[in-house]
Amino acid sequence: LTISIDSSENKDSRYLIGIAEDITNKKAALDALKISEERYASTLDAVNDGIWDWDVAGGQIFFSNHYYNMLGYNQDELVHDQLSVFNIMHPEDLGPVKKKIAEAVKTAGGFDIDLRMMTKAGQWKWVSSR
DSSP states (O other), X not given: OOOOOOTTTOTTOOOXXXXXXXXXXXXHHHHHHHHHHHHHHHHHHHSSSOXXXXXXXXXXXXXXXXXXXXXXXXXXXXXXXXXXXXXXXXXXXXXHHHHHHHHHHHHTOOOOEEEEEEOTTSOEEEEEEO
């Protein structure tokens, strides 16, 4: 940051007032968050499972790289929302899956279901989702 003061314009300007804030804790928290995110990314890359994380309220879904890979999609080919997942789900599995998901959301519990997903190549692949 460079500040230049021209004292010829106003000879009475002899004071500069500023505000300082101690951001040591904020910086430490940001550094810790960065390390945590790097570990999380490494873990996602290391596991051989496709991982998804659904923000139920917002409808957005995160898919790990392996999730895309196991179905043959690129990240820009599968929209990050529930509708995109339902669109590639086998029609016979859609009802039972929606029922299990609604029950899990209502009870804040888990679920375990086997279902078929359409790969990019147009083939059905069985997936166990929990």
